[in-house]
Amino acid sequence: MDNDSQPIKMAANGRLSIPAKQRKALGLENGGMVVSTLENGELRIRTVKAVLDELRERLAPYLKASGDTVDQFIADRHAEADREEAEYQEWKAGRR
Numbered sequence: 001m002d003n004d005s006q007p008i009k010m011a012a013n014g015r016l017s018i019p020a021k022q023r024k025a026l027g028l029e030n031g032g033m034v035v036s037t038l039e040n041g042e043l044r045i046r047t048v049k050a051v052l053d054e055l056r057e058r059l060a061p062y063l064k065a066s067g068d069t070v071d072q073f074i075a076d077r078h079a080e081a082d083r084e085e086a087e088y089q090e091w092k093a094g095r096r
Contacts, residue, residue, distance in 0.1 A: 004021065004022060004025070006019050006021075006022070018045070026047050027047065027049075028047065032047065032048075033047075033048045034046060034047055034048065035047075035048060035051045055070075056070040059073070
């Protein structure tokens with residue numbers, strides 16, 4: 001992606017309109033979720049996918065050392081949440 005700087009006017013309520021060319025480059029032609037971050041006095045806007053990709057990259061060395069992958073870590077957390085929900089539902093049914 002090229003460094004395409006364009007001035008953008010902010011409305012009084014804080015809304016910004018990202019130019020169509022930049023939305024297309026980010027895969028946001030039809031809208032979508034983004035993450036805003038303040039870095040060194042600048043506002044940085046990234047897609048959720050870009051943020052998750054960065055997190056996966058940052059976590060990969062730690063998980064690789066343990067033999068896990070980021071996706072396996074997430075799957076394990078989902079499975080744990082499902083087990084906890086099942087235990088809660090059993091407990092709740094026993095109280096009736």
